[in-house]
Amino acid sequence: MDIARIELSDLALEKGGTRILRGIDLAIAKGEFVAVIGASGAGKTSLLRCINALVPDYSGRVLIDGKDTAGLSHQQLRRGIGYVLQNIGLFPHRTVAENIGMPSRIAGKRRHDEARVAELLEMMELPADMARRYPAELSGGQAQRVAIARALYSRPALMLLDEPFGALDPATRASLGEAYRKRHDEAGLTSVMVTHDVAEALALADRVLVMHGGKAIAFAPPAQLAASDDAAVRALVDPPLRQARALLDLKGGA
Template sequence: MRDQVLPTDAPALSAKDVVKRFGSAPVLDRVDLSVGRGEIVVLVGESGAGKTTLLRLFNRMISVDEGEVCVGGQNVHALNPVQLRRSIGYVQQDGGLIPHWTVLRNTALVPRLRKMASPDDLASVALQLVGLPPDEFGARRPGELSGGQRQRVALARALAAEPEIILLDEPFRALDAITRAELVEAVHVLLQDIGVTTLMVTHDIRTALEIANRVAVLRGGRFEQIAPAAVLRSSPESPYVQQLLHRAGEGTAA
């Protein structure tokens, strides 16, 4: 989306008074969130808290029931959903790679769909960014890669079309502890270096504290606290946030 520069006077992402229901019960209950340009915000909470639901409202994978969801100051429901999804990088929980395609072809998918010039070159640059030299990995298929390498390819695919915004849905969940730690560090450095606006979902508050500029803690469809990582760690505003920190070895019990 570098060719569709976001307005400088509007948040990159915003949700205002958002309600989303599945059945009669709200999964999101009057939620407000604003993500600035170049900011890394991580949504953290237990299963069923509404994290992935909120994330997927921004690329219209699902629709809001009440309230307003905006990208670059524009209501997403006023935007073409296909163009919107192609303009925002998105990494699914399982990576979503096409198994019979090569790494290079997987990575070049969105540039090709957007009819961008030199999609393979864009894919090669993205693979290099995530630490997978295209000369070594480009011709491989996903089944020939480790779990961590597959997630790097998924991230490269999200970055290949040079979006201003990426959405990451539990990108480290299926990885072993050592691979996860290595990839968390690599992704943190990469996101800081390229300055892309990032909204990420995780159930692991330690990962959130390592990567985020701000951490947003969801519980039962409502935010318990939204704060810079250092502030959240030192000044939890609710017993629930304090409990999450304590269980992760990041704080003291209430």
């Protein structure tokens, strides 16, 4: 399924009397790389779950290429979407290769494509012989990379990534972030990536969506966001900007 445009219209979600998402209106075009930032509990994961039709009880509309996802087959929809879960979610009794190739099994095939698995391991900077290992034999960062490889396996048009680099050391994180961005550009993907790392969001994304108390309070290119005068946006953006300046001063003084 090709996915050209995602549109959220007055999207809202309520659970047990708590408003988790409210009045979200936005559109994401094919090829865009969107980073989603915001404090813990702001509604970032809930937003991804609504886009992927994992939440049945939202109000408002999620449109993909103008079609309301409520009326689309969820199976067909998910085939076009790669989802990297916040908590990784690998199958513990399956090898790395079987985990990466899981989408083919879900689609009813008996075997996964070994060449595709090998290609994805290489892309994620993982050694080829890791294919035979089990998730318990991986570091947290390696498991995260396997989860990204699995989401890419079926060549989806849209990638939803929920803190995909959370368990990585800063150097690997930066290198994998850049590698993923390159992949996004080459494959013509549309990506929506949640991250707690504001500097990463500003460095990688075409546009950054800021969530605050269930609302989308800003959706702008990095440069515009860095110049925002909204207090909640400043609270997120200022610390990494100060840190970057301090580091540059350090380098200049050396």
